Amino acid sequence: MGCAPSSDTGTQYASLGHHGNTNVSRKTKTPTDSQLYGNTNKSRKSSTSSSSSDGSSKSKEENQPNNVHPVPPPPVKLTENDKKQQQERKVITPPPPDPVPTPKEKEEAPPVLPPLPVVEKEERQPSPVPSPTPIEQEQERQPSPKPPPPPQDDNDMRNPTDEDQQQVPPTPQQEEEKQITPPPPQEEQKQKTPSAPPMPIPPDMNDETRNGGETIKPGKDNVDFDDTGNMETPAPPDFGRSEYIATDVGTKERFIDFRTEGGEFTNPSRPSPNDNGLYTEFEFTVDVAVPSASGLQWQRPAEICQNPALFTDGTTRFDIGQGRVGTCWFLSMVANIADKPRLLERVVPARDYKIGTNDYDGVFHCRFWRFGHWSEIYIDDKLPTSGRGGLYGAHSNTDPNEMWVALLEKAFARMYGSYDEVSGGRTADAFMNLTAGVGEAIKFETMKMSSQQLFRRLKNAFQSPTTMVGCVCPQKSDGQHGLVGGHAYSMNGTYQVGDNMLVRIRNPWGRQEWNGPWSDGSNEMSQYGGSIPHPNKDDGEFYMDVNHFLKYFEQCTICNLTPDVDRDGTADTLNYVTSLFGNWRRGKAGGFQSKLQNPQFCVTVSDQEADRDGNVPVVVQIVQKTSDRQDDKVGIRVDFYKVLHEDSDILVLDELGDKNNMYLIDFSSCYRFNVKPGKYVAVPSTMDSCDKDPRVLKEFLIRFFTAGPLTNPFEIQDSTTVMTGKGPDLEVDGSVLQLGCSQCITGKFVSGRNAGGQISCRDTFATNPQFFITINEPQSVKVEVMQPDQKNGFPIGIKLFETDRSSFQSDYNWFAQNYNNAVRDMSGNDGPFSYGSSVDCGYKLQPGTYVLLIHANGPEDQNDFAVAIYSERPVEIESSNL
Template identity: 25%
Template sequence: MPPPGTGLFVDPEFPACVSSLVGAGDSPLPPLCERITWRRPQEICAAPRLFPEDNRDALGAQGILGDCWFICACSALQKSPALLQHVFPAGQYTWEDQGYTGRFTCRFWRFGRWVDVTIDDRLPCLGHKLCFSHCQDHGAFWLPLLEKAYAKLHGSYEALWAGQVVDALVDLTGGLVERWSLELANESFKEEIICRMLDLKEHCAMSCSVHKREGSGDLGQFHAFTITDIQQGFTKDGQSLLLFRVHNPWGRSCWEGSWGQSGDNWALMDQVESSRFLTQIQDGEFWVEKAEFFREFHEVTLAFPVVKKLCIQSIWTGSLLSYTQQINGSWINGQNAGGSRNNVSFPENPKFWLRVRMQSEVYLTLMQRPRDKIGSSNNSSRTLQHGTSNHTTGTAIGLHIWKVKNRHFNLQKTILTTPVVGTSSHSYDRQLQLRCELSPGYHLLIPSTFLRDIEGDFLLRVLSSGPITLSEVSSNKPLEQESEDKMPGVWETLEFKGQWKKSNRNAGGSRNFPSYHLNPRFSFRVSTNTEVVKITLCQHNQENACHAIGFHVYLVLVDGSLPLFSQEPCASCVPHSHTLEVCKICHLAPGQYVVVPSTYLPDQECKFSIFISTKTERKPIKSEETLGQILKEVSVISLMK
């Protein structure tokens, strides 16, 4: 092994200087920078290693950086050897290896793909001690190296000052994460939460958070903890107890409740039983009884198990979510940023087809792209070093899903019905998640922002137990509008297919010929709130062999008769033109109409399509969607002495 600093890798993209420590300078970290030095692990301890022998000694402690949310999420890697080997690839040379170079690579899942981040192993210290995260075993360095790579991904250590466990879990697992509000849970759901946690404690990373000062106040505010175990115990008189073992990233106990290390309630157990619990806790851990747990903590965050080949397993059914589809999209002001269902412009949002092939358990996630574009294809030092702090708040996003009979449907009528599943409140979260059981067929997915005209990029991802297909609904080109047409509305289009054939005696030609009445006819209705009608006739022919085409529109009389020759057309698209498509925009009074397409000359054969688009005033959607709360988990402890 080379002496420290001799011929070892030095990362030019994330140097050992102040720019890697702080970015915007909006945290308590900047005043400490002058005291921070950078040291390699062999300069910190005599025998550094990547992982401890005992997995329990890999528990993380926080240091002076407010990234409790990230440290809690790292417990997911301890639950899945396959995931740990993917995030921290095996085969890297460490300090005891002959090929050690001081270079390490970690992987993070960012906006739909895994991103490699390479760093050197120079770590921030105060004196000769790590000043940020460290393991329970001070000779193990996987956690501070992973933290450094995550800081590089975000642009600086300061960017990790505040965040959410759910975001870090997604970045580390590439999977699904659920959050359960303990404040809003009724007794039935609390029991369901307990059952889920007991079943999954060996396989899932579990975290609990405090959002405000309530109860004892010992646990701090906006602080995240790791749930390391759940066990059943018994009092001397045989009463059953359920105790949660909780780890504080501060690395010291902060709980002085009745089941704290010196709490009174241990006397309720016999000495053997109480000793069994107390001997299990390490620095920073404490036991909390079930009633205290629901009283003191406000939220539980749980990552879905990641099994072999990084397949995600449902926490509700145990099914493998083997089928995954994802697609990128954008909200663009003036085009498709329609806002929430509170807005009449909601149908303008991007729309997607989800085809489900068989009855399936389906999870849908909508992720908004971080504003710093981290994880983009241009993984340059500029991108990495100028990332935005996690204090940056995204926009509020939502997602709704409707079942439709087929891909030809009435959009306005569909969105006025109740969705199969949807967000009850638009959320500022980076990623929202929905779970549902979907039957075979087509489903319409509409992601939205809360306010209209808000721009942003997003990733729509679907994971399913059965085969699925995800695709974007093709957006029609903007329909021509006359200058006086200023009222917001919705275009609804009918499509008719037809054919002029001599053998069918329906190729009647134009009104110049007595056979005109033989031409095909297509009926449509104009309602009382219709503003404008656009009729388009397309011939399916080679461009160099076009017939001259046109059409006339007639009002159907009250008795249903259609005397074509005694009535002038209400609208016409003439003269006939040698072109693939002709179009006419017109205002028509309410009533029943017929459009008659024709070629100029009789007996000319061709297939054609007619599109009749009516623009109506959009009906208001009965929806009162709300905004969610912005939460960031952050904590800071006293400086190391």
């Protein structure tokens, strides 16, 4: 998701000056009362906005409505009084108190009126949404569109029991990035009706030390994310260490390298200044940086404003102002980490930018997480400007002298090649670049939650100090109630006022807000605005009822440092991150059709954090390495298997979540599982083989998020025979029954010994492998026969006979006489006979003794095999002719 550019954004920042202290510690900015609440005694003046199509560039992919780029309107022309207010925004001590109390006063002052009741019960229904406007009525008269296919988002982490993906093999879905023509200039808006002074804020509900109306829980391992002390420089992956290493954000990491080729992870050193004492990167010219625009020039911060500084009086989300580049998807996440000093310090080390000191060398240094490690990025601090000196890209929305937003956006563009390359994207990708965390997209058209359940999940999520939420407004909502279509917003809180469930959203433009119910100056805000913080401030931040949010937005992405396995909104304690690096290569890039001809990695899951049923949460993420952000992505996925049986040179695996793991053409894809402790195998694959698409010959990363350390990770060698089955799930009377007991037996069809072929082979049929089964009580049983996944496989048949004998059958005549009386499976057939790497059938069996016989096509067929017998309760099995 991205958004495009304002024509003159940043012009006013060249003429305004405010001294920036480069030595100020990064603390939370204290906004003035007018910043928090606006002027409640005056109606706001409106402005005439215009936009330009200059500089907007078409992406090479143009099919995904989620990745389009609207144009922010040009900046509001400031009056002399406005300029004075803008310069005063960053003072730490607020001006003399207004009739409205400051946040600290709100916490201590007794409320004038009793607070509205807070509804906490899940089953209680919200109050009716305000009557629709004529625009909404017109929309509702339109025929509702057909629901789209099941969500196939890279961050929509799949649960093996999900029912929204049923096609096998899946079709790769590409999340494409697109730009649109800038909208026409906006007409002057009517002045908003002056709002009444807000009601006092109940301190137990909306204390400013809280996030989203809820007390923030301690961070991971009690990490204080407001504290930037005792932070270490992230080191490249150390493949020589077998133990987990603690990080500054409470996770523990281990790195293992299984690549057969690929360089070491090294970071560049700080570049030296040029002859003039300032560093310049001559290769990254302004034409290379912004190929879609003309008439731009590089200027250093001192040429743009009077007193440039990296930070002035700390950082907040209100610093972020988008320019003429479609990076709203990136800036919405930057706004989120701006309120989390520890996370921001890891990205932008404050002491490394020397402007304003004798050590200033023109170098800006930051870090982005990319393909498993923190990449050190060094750029010169020249920024693209228009002919009038205004910043072309992002800027600080609170102080024209503050440079960190503009420099960070340039560094991000430099990492990927140009500003055009980062125009359009997805918030989950930006979150991963900024934090190394994981995001999960929730698409509203296909989600199975009610509005109350979504609100509860968001509310829970904001209890974590590292939660970040991005949301997407689709193109169809463009212009409706002030919303910008094809645009990424950030969400930073949830609040409940009576029966009304509210979400707080911010436009990274720093202006142009929702003007429907609960907006600044609305009747709802006039009546109840005192029950929520920061009402009536024209800064791009606004409130919406969750039902309107669901109507006008199309998805939200919940991001955290570790995944939310149970989808309750709260990040789970999966603090152990195990990173396996590998590569697809010839002979190990078989694509979907030959899935086991891909690299395979075995790990052991401990019982740490097992639930009452003995299940352990595991999230598996695959990340592909790309050389080009737009064009080098291929369809990827990772499959997860339970080791059912293990011999010295044989592995038999049960596949987990086969119908839910979709191939996604994106940087990464995540899948969640609840498993029993034991050994498991991860198989990363691409949709196409290397013979069909040579681009798949690339490096990949598999990350396991677990509650405890994984042990004994290794790559399975080619000498090991691997067979896979569908596992213990059995469909019974329209529902899926998971059979709790399993036994696995391996063998090999050998010509002249036990390769008996079909019933027509009179001399050999009775020599086929047989299994004598004793059933002591009625139950469902599943039989699955597997063979190695190879092109030279043959059909496999299964026959089950009831017998009153206590031994195996060796008489062909007995089989011939009883052949037509074979036990019928649940489909009414007498047993399957078909091609495939696995063949299975289910039975409802009464107490008794049975002979199970498996066979190939003819006596000459030779291959390894495995027989898995799943049952509700233990059964007795003997085998013969293996």
